[in-house]
Amino acid sequence: MRYFLEMAYNGTRYHGWQVQPNAHTVQQVLDDCLSKVLRHPISSVGSGRTDTGVHASQQFVHFDVPEPLDVEQACYRLNRILPPDIAAKHLYAVSDEAHARFDAFARTYHYRITLNKDPFLTEYAYYLSRQPQVQLMNEAAAILLRYEDFTTFSKVKGDTKHYNCNMYEAVWGQYENQLLFTIRANRFLRGMVRLVVGTLLDVGKGKLTVAEFEEAIASRDRRNASGAAPAQGLYLAKVEYPPHLFLPS
Structure with a gap:
């Protein structure tokens, strides 16, 4: 199953969105928290990159899991462990071919x-x-x-x-x-x-x-x-x- 996560973040403390070696990034923190909540290794794909210090009031990512999720429960549990400057807003089930970056018009x-x-x-x-x-x-x-x-x-x-x-x-x-x-x-x-x-x-x-x-x-x-x-x-x-x-x- 593929899901879109709608999220927001304050980028002040992060070295941008994208995972980088030896850098504190939003994507790395999100993937770590998703992996803990879903008990499955998660590697998310974002709609795009933001640079160091840039914020997002709406960002989308997609990720895959083996089984369907209770989206409300998963979103609630994710917000429980995400840091205060990152928020999960909604989870949406999407088609298997949906892509957070390439399908954004x-x-x-x-x-x-x-x-x-x-x-x-x-x-x-x-x-x-x-x-x-x-x-x-x-x-x-x-x-x-x-x-x-x-x-x-x-x-x-x-x-x-x-x-x-x-x-x-x-x-x-x-x-x-x-x-x-x-x-x-x-x-x-x-x-x-x-x-x-x-x-x-x-x-x-x-x-x-x-x-x-x-x-x-x-x-x-x-x-x-x-x-x-x-x-x-x-x-x-x-x-x-x-x-x-x-x-x-």
Whole structure:
């Protein structure tokens, strides 16, 4: 039987999502806890990777077990032994061919900024001491929807085979003293969202014009992007799948 686990985590204490040698990662902790609860070695497959310090308000993984599970009981027992910064939200029975990464047709990230210095948001939002020009950042963000090749926002020497993404949404909103950037696409390159945010913030600070932002995208040259925005403001917020993958409960 194959199951999808919907989960969330605070990435502050972790060296990213993916299992790595000699590193404390979310996936390693999850697999260890799943193996204990299910009494079966579990090696989960995530919908995607998040970097060190990045959070997820919704992440999906799939794993296989020999026999059907009582999903409510299994989820309850899993939450009992998971650390406080990782939460199991739901377990779903899925078809045997369902794949958490390859079957996702859209992913949404949020980037949070606070304009007030708040010690209680240090791990959960990026603090900016001055108000950027949100209208200009939205003009630049709208340009993203006109492009498919995002080589400019790719990490140097990455293992990506191609740099094309179908972009569906990219917009900034302001809610009192906080800014929220929402970006949705079929896929993202590793580190891409933080590079996009960092470059858009340079537009908002007057360091780049909207036209120069578009020139940077069109150049397909990583050297024309700004520095990456800090990790603590980034959240994997939503992963979308075709409904037919999920079996009747």
